[in-house]
Amino acid sequence: MPEFAHLADVPSALSGAAAVLVRAPGLHGRREGLCPTLSLAGTPTSTVAVTYCGTAEEWLTRMAGHRATLDAIRVVTVGAAVEGDDVSGPTVLRVETPDDLTGVEIAVGEGLSALPDGHATLCLDSLTALLQYADVEEAYRLLHPLVERLHADRVVGHFHVDPAAHEPETLATLAGVFDAEVTLTGDTVRSGPRAASVRTTARAEKSGFVKR
Numbered sequence: 397m398p399e400f401a402h403l404a405d406v407p408s409a410l411s412g413a414a415a416v417l418v419r420a421p422g423l424h425g426r427r428e429g430l431c432p433t434l435s436l437a438g439t440p441t442s443t444v445a446v447t448y449c450g451t452a453e454e455w456l457t458r459m460a461g462h463r464a465t466l467d468a469i470r471v472v473t474v475g476a477a478v479e480g481d482d483v484s485g486p487t488v489l490r491v492e493t494p495d496d497l498t499g500v501e502i503a504v505g506e507g508l509s510a511l512p513d514g515h516a517t518l519c520l521d522s523l524t525a526l527l528q529y530a531d532v533e534e535a536y537r538l539l540h541p542l543v544e545r546l547h548a549d550r551v552v553g554h555f556h557v558d559p560a561a562h563e564p565e566t567l568a569t570l571a572g573v574f575d576a577e578v579t580l581t582g583d584t585v586r587s588g589p590r591a592a593s594v595r596t597t598a599r600a601e602k603s604g605f606v607k608r
Contacts, residue, residue: 413575414546415553419567420580422524422558442468442516444507446500448475448525452488470507474500475529486510495529497538504542508551518546522556523570532566539573 410416445455452471459469470487475494489507491499504518520526527535539555546553555574559567571577 410576410578414551415543415555415574417571417574417577418554418556419559419577420556421560442511442514444470444472444504444511444516444518446472446474446504446518446520448494448522450521456487468512470510472500472503472507497530497534501538501542505545508545508549516549516551518551518553520553520555522558524556524558524561527562527566532569536569536573539570543573
């Protein structure tokens with residue numbers, strides 16, 4: 397994963413966090429490679445990917461190129477992502493209507509239940525897309541029980557958001573659900589506080605998560 401070689405310290409910094417909010421500009425040149433880096437650093441993993449934009453084929457190719465096998469990947473395509481999707485079979489779960497948050501919750505649950513035992517991750521790309529079809533309260537009602545399940549099942553979730561697309565109040569409300577945050581800035585990923593930073597949240601402090 398050379399694109400994110402300088403972020404090698406991020407996964408260890410997130411050790412113990414079950415739910416991570418990933419703040420990355422929508423056009424960030426390295427954005428698409430971040431989730432495999434966070435998910436797969438040091439350990440092959442099972443993955444459920446939820447996408448509102450990319451196709452299942454794109455996700456399967458991306459994750460298979462980072463040591464995950466196809467039987468350990470489930471892709472949930474939502475809304476417009478369904479229309480451009482030619483992949484079929486048990487690997488792909490579809491939610492036809494993007495505002496069907498119950499459908500998204502059910503599909504994610506089915507995907508997680510179908511994964512082999514072992515280290516698993518969830519990637520939701522993205523909260524910015526989800527919030528085009530739901531208000532922040534509805535999104536919170538989806539995220540809260542989902543994050544609780546991640547904790548119970550010892551699954552690590554990465555939830556992407558474009559911070560420039562939302563009001564600070566919206567981001568603050570969403571951040572309360574998560575254990576930690578990763579922030580990317582600039583046109584490239586490099587080491588240093590202006591490129592990528594990790595911080596814990598109030599929820600993490602209550603649950604005993606400590607950033608390393």
